[in-house]
Amino acid sequence: MSKTQHLPAAILAPNGGPILVTGQHGQLATALRALGGPRIQCIGRPELDFDAPDTLQKTFDAIKPSAIINAAAWTAVDLAESEEAAATRANATGPAELARLCAAADIPFLHVSTDYVFAGDKGAPYVETDPISPQTVYGRSKAMGEALTLAANPKTLIFRTAWVYSAHGKNFVRTMLNAGAKNPALKVVGDQKGNPTSADDLARALLEVLAYIENNGWQDAFAGIYHACGTGETTWHGLAVATLQEATHHGQAMPDITAIATQDWPTPAKRPADSRMDTSKLARTFGVTLPHWGDSVKRTVRDIFNQR
Numbered sequence: 001m002s003k004t005q006h007l008p009a010a011i012l013a014p015n016g017g018p019i020l021v022t023g024q025h026g027q028l029a030t031a032l033r034a035l036g037g038p039r040i041q042c043i044g045r046p047e048l049d050f051d052a053p054d055t056l057q058k059t060f061d062a063i064k065p066s067a068i069i070n071a072a073a074w075t076a077v078d079l080a081e082s083e084e085a086a087a088t089r090a091n092a093t094g095p096a097e098l099a100r101l102c103a104a105a106d107i108p109f110l111h112v113s114t115d116y117v118f119a120g121d122k123g124a125p126y127v128e129t130d131p132i133s134p135q136t137v138y139g140r141s142k143a144m145g146e147a148l149t150l151a152a153n154p155k156t157l158i159f160r161t162a163w164v165y166s167a168h169g170k171n172f173v174r175t176m177l178n179a180g181a182k183n184p185a186l187k188v189v190g191d192q193k194g195n196p197t198s199a200d201d202l203a204r205a206l207l208e209v210l211a212y213i214e215n216n217g218w219q220d221a222f223a224g225i226y227h228a229c230g231t232g233e234t235t236w237h238g239l240a241v242a243t244l245q246e247a248t249h250h251g252q253a254m255p256d257i258t259a260i261a262t263q264d265w266p267t268p269a270k271r272p273a274d275s276r277m278d279t280s281k282l283a284r285t286f287g288v289t290l291p292h293w294g295d296s297v298k299r300t301v302r303d304i305f306n307q308r
């Protein structure tokens with residue numbers, strides 16, 4: 001047996017052009033850099049800043065990408081309520097400009113959107129053709145980003161994901177680990193449902209889609225919206241329990257976690273009550289399915305303790 005036979009195959013073929021990934025220090029970009037190999041070129045602020053539009057063309061010309069994955073975004077949901085203009089630049093008009101640059105170069109633009117474009121009142125997992133009805137400034141800015149980037153480039157693919165966490169950056173899993181380490185009792189909303197998604201799993205899925213397109217050639221039917229979130233569903237309370245349960249295997253005491261109602265955790269931005277998404281289009285089109293959120297949460301918690 002050759003020494004390398006048991007190593008996982010690289011997701012992207014090594015001989016293609018550079019893949020420009022925006023939002024260099026974010027959760028998704030960090031995961032893409034770790035998984036994607038040498039073709040991935042992550043760029044962050046100030047080199048690529050949606051608040052400084054001239055940086056987009058400059059960076060694009062310097063890298064000459066064969067595709068862009070836009071992992072940059074305004075993700076502070078509550079703060080967006082009072083910062084609509086900046087959130088809209090980061091989530092809609094800035095990405096649209098990048099999509100236009102991709103259109104001029106005839107290359108794919110992979111953009112990431114959110115379950116928060118939905119109102120959360122369907123009572124069943126949303127499919128891509130369901131009407132959107134964002135209830136927050138963040139959700140509206142992401143909805144505008146979907147429409148503008150689709151209109152700007154016939155090779156735009158949009159991946160709506162949800163409840164993203166990783167071992168790095170700001171996310172609910174890390175917030176719960178820190179809160180659970182300091183407090184014997186936590187209160188977490190138990191009446192909002194969704195699909196937690198590991199940034200590592202999402203990164204792998206996006207790279208697999210890109211590899212599929214590179215291997216099979218572009219088809220116009222690829223353009224459009226896909227739901228790309230972890231398999232399985234839970235509530236924020238369920239996610240907190242799973243996170244802190246796993247942490248007990250690493251020496252952290254289990255706090256008492258009470259499920260509360262949305263109205264007992266008031267926030268400036270109203271979260272959807274049920275933003276579960278159906279991911280079968282992604283599986284049908286590209287053969288890509290993300291792992292179950294429960295397994296990925298365990299792995300992420302292990303990674304967090306291992307890196308301490």
Ligand SMILES: NC(=O)C1=CN([C@@H]2O[C@H](COP(=O)(O)OP(=O)(O)OC[C@H]3O[C@@H](n4cnc5c(N)ncnc54)[C@H](OP(=O)(O)O)[C@@H]3O)[C@@H](O)[C@H]2O)C=CC1
Nearest residue numbers: 023025026027028049050072073075090112161162163164
């Ligand atoms: N996090 C989540 O729970 C979810 C995320 N998504 C979507 O997934 C994608 C990736 O999210 P995630 O990795 O979690 O995001 P992060 O918040 O971890 O990272 C976002 C990155 O975007 C950069 N950024 C913010 N504003 C600008 C701007 N004006 N110009 C250029 N860069 C900017 C930030 O830069 P800096 O480091 O300089 O601040 C940061 O590096 C986003 O499209 C997001 O909307 C969808 C559903 C859930």
Ligand SMILES: Cc1cn([C@H]2C[C@H](O)[C@@H](COP(=O)(O)OP(=O)(O)O[C@H]3O[C@@H](C)C(=O)[C@@H](O)[C@H]3O)O2)c(=O)[nH]c1=O
Nearest residue numbers: 075077114115116162163164172187188189236265271
């Ligand atoms: C910290 C905390 C939050 N909560 C509630 C508030 C809220 O309803 C829910 C989630 O809280 P957060 O503010 O951490 O998560 P939030 O910022 O709403 O997360 C969202 O981010 C954006 C970027 C997305 O696109 C969404 O998919 C989603 O991941 O949990 C508690 O009940 N107890 C707590 O201790």
